[in-house]
Amino acid sequence: MDAAFYLQMTITAVVLSLLYILMASGFNLVFGIIGIVNFAHGTFYMLGATFVYWFMKSYGWSYFFAGIASVALAYGIGWLCERYLMRGVRGDILGSIIITLGLLMIFQSAAQIIWGEWDKAVPSPVTGVINIGGAFLPWETVLPMVGALVVMMLLYWFLMYTKLGLSLRAVTNNREAAALMGININFSYSLGFAIGCTLAAAAGVLIAPLWSISSTMGSTPLWKTFIVVILGGMGSLPGAVVAGILLGVVDSFVTTLFSSAAAHIFGFGIIITILVFRPRGLMGQI
Amino acid sequence: MKLKRLKLTMPVLYIFVAAIILLALPYITGVNSYWLRIFVIIGINTVMALTLRLILLTGLMNLAHPTFMAIGAYFSIFAMTRFQLPFLVGLIGGGLVAGICALILSYPFLRVKGVYFFLITLTFLEMFRIAISNYWRDWFNGADGIYGLMAPTIGGFQFTSLAPFYYLCLVVLLITFAICWRIEKSWSGSVLLSIRDADMLSRCVGINIMSWKAYVFVIGCSLAGVAGGILAFLVGGVNPNNFGFPYAVDIQVFVIVGGMGTIWGPILGALLFGGLGDFLRGLGGYALLVNGSVLVLIILFLPAGLIDFPSRIRQLIRRPAVDAREK
Amino acid sequence: MVLLETRGLTKRFGGLTAVNAVDLSVEPGEVRALIGPNGAGKSTIFNVITGVYKPTNGKIFFKGEDITGKSPNAIATRGLVRTFQANVLFGTLTVFDNIAVGSYLARKKGFLQNLFCTASTRQDNNEINKKATELMEFLGLDHVKDEVAMSLPHGYQRLLGVAVAIACEPELLLLDEPVTGMTPTESDSMIGLLMTVRREHKVAILIIEHNMRAVMTIADRITVINFGEKIAEGLPKEIRENPKVIKAYLGSGEGL
Secondary structure, X not given: OOHHHHHHHXXXXXXXXXXXXXHHHHHHXXXXXXXXXXXXXXXXXXXXXXXXXXXXXXXXXXXXXXXXXXXXXXXXXXXXXXXXXXXXXXXXXXXXXXXXXXXXXXXXXXXXXXXXXXXXXXXXXXXXXXXXXXXXXXXXXXXXXXXXXHHHHHHXXXXXXXXXXXXXXXXXXXXXXXXXXXXOHHHHHHHHHHHHHHHHHHHHHHHOOOOOOOOOOOHHHHHHHHHHHHHHOOOXXXXXXXXXXXXXXXXXHHHHHOOHHHHXXXXXXXXXXXXXXXXXXXXXXX | OXXXXXXXXXXXXXXXXXXXXXXXXXXXXXXXXXXXXXHHHXXXXXXXXXXXXXXXXXXXXXXXXXXXXXXXXXXXXXXXXXXXOOHHHHHHHHHHHHHHHHHHHHHHHOOOOHHHHHHHHHHHHHHHHHHHHHOOHHHHOHHHOEEOOOOOEEOOEEOOOOHHHHHHHHHXXXXXXXXXXXXXXXHHHHHHHHHHHOHHHHHHOOOOHHHHXXXXXXXXXXXXXXXXXXXXHHHOEEOHHHHOHHHHHHHHHHHHHHOOOOOHHHHHHHHHHOOOHHHHHHHOOHHHHHHHHHHHHHHHHOOOOHHHHHHHHHHHHHHHHHHHHHO | OOOEEEEEEEEEEOOEEEEEEEEEEEOOOOEEEEEOOOOOOHHHHXXXXXXXXXXXXXXXXXXXXXOOOOOHHHHHHOOEEEOOOOOOOOOOOEHHHHHHHHOHHHHOOOOHHHOXXXXXXXXXXXXXXXXXXXXXXXXXXXXXXXXXXXXXXXXXXXXXXXXXXHHOOOOEEEEEOOOOOOOHHHHHHHHHHHHHHHXXXXXXXXXXXXXXXXXXXXXXXXXXXXXXXXEEEEOHHHHXXXXXXXXXXXXXXXXX
């Protein structure tokens, strides 16, 4: 096994980790703020990638422009969903699972119907390689990494340094007190859900040039999200980061050395083990 | 006195008529007809929905319900094809094996609640499906499944048409219904609901919630196993994808769209949606869209399920009259 | 023989010591009040005694048996039942069903025997129905017996919480702030009921309460807890005059 092999595995690990962190952060944000489980999370990932493809193919926009528009569109859809569909299931985990399952089915089938027949490959906006200390990395792989880091930093800045972000953290911490302080809870819920969906869509946008797009591409990321979220602790953003890195590394190694089915089963094993022995995960509170 | 006797006979009359229809159904539709097959499938789905709901009474949404059906199905297949056991032994054995698996899994699974239980059963569902699709190929034949099963026989009588399947399914359905009814209407039902509503209080008044949860979990999964055995021989074979996430969601739809609150909800749900398999397949890509839309609409507008529909309508009709009077 | 006894009961949550080496005892048929400022650790003591938490240190004895670390349902089966500070009820069940579930314990039958409903259990059911109805009439709940628990007003919910506990026919009743949030009329009524129950069913009561009038009326002896430690114990008259207690708690202006 030569250096290139290990390099490849490491690159995959980094890309996967960042992807998982993005997805899990979005999911945990929604769980922490509203107390619901968004089964349609993987579908927003799929929509992010699909929208980028659609904007680039049908309107000829550049990747960056299409990406931003895609994320904005996902934000809008997420907002509308929370505002009009999810009011009744707040805090009701079972109800939220059912209704987001319904959303999953609607989005997935809609995507299949509208774009199903198209040959979906998103051309990469960048070509060539970059030379880092003697190793050659394709720009194509570096771009998603950089993009994901940018998004994570934006999220961190938003949550920690803006008033809106502070209000969201307040709602996560203590809903009633936040309401008493004048924070508009309805607005916070819609905002939180929309941002959660946006993060999933952003992951989809960043991955689009690397992997193929299909209407069912959201199901594996959804599983990975569950694994990361359970491992890290439901509702915990730091947990999402730590667990995202762990799973990214493990997945990369297991998939390369064995097979993706083995990685799948390993992931399931993680879920069951954690849920049986330490349901709150590494950093969760419940 | 006379009026009272009249009142008593009405529900009895309904039951009598319903019983006649149920018993004579195969001869109404034709013993090998397409419609009879649909009714048997509806019957099997009703068993699945009723048992899922039984477990749901304790607040546990068992997403691995199809897995226990699969265990029963595969066991009854192996019983007949590899061990040359009579069909009925295999069928009941399948139920028992499914129940034993449920019992073993009770200890790890029933310790968690709510969304964690949902996730752990979902994981188990997928793990099982992937495992039997990829490993032990000489037993399970991978994702292609096992087909070409012979028609079963019970006590020398061979199942030459759909009618025996129908009656067998009817018996299992009636047993399932009786068990669910008895448990729910008795004070046991209150205990189960108490676990759902406030399990700490339940424990503090002396209820061993693990035992009670295991009780309904094992019974529910055993009956699912029996249903699996019937399905396997009705269709003539099984493959792992019959018991995956889509079917698990389907059973949930039966229960929730029909109505979780009463025993009639799952029956209504399975009746309306359980026979739609072929119809939906005909819709192609739109099937999932319809399925999802129904789910969302029901949760939004009729969260108590379709069974609640009449009383909701009555509420809506009553209100304008009241407003008019108050003016 | 002492009914309930804790020896050196300690509970730590990470770095926080919520209960520190508390020795408590309750005699059969006695009413013991547990008072102290908010956050003193009184509810934690309840949680440890009833098995909701496992103690970090110390032991608990009930009727001479070591119940330390046993599960809540095992402890309840032995005759120790509690209520909760918050309104914890079986929300979707009716008042009648709530009490019927509580009387599970009174049936004194094993789990397996309740599996199948046969004629003998039908007789049980009638017995339970009768007892539940009597209890509801006694507590003034029978006019709401078919109401769903979560739709009841606060005072009735509190009353129902106590009713469920009484339905278990315990030997020791742990009541966590039963009259908090009630009007003076309601709380007098509740205290009167508790005294009747104690007298007629020979139930010992360990009660956490902030309402000093209620405490002084009903308690035989009082234990005062502050910062997780027992700071005083004795007859109501002694506690009223104890300077440490007055400083810690009663000095806040509560009427005596």
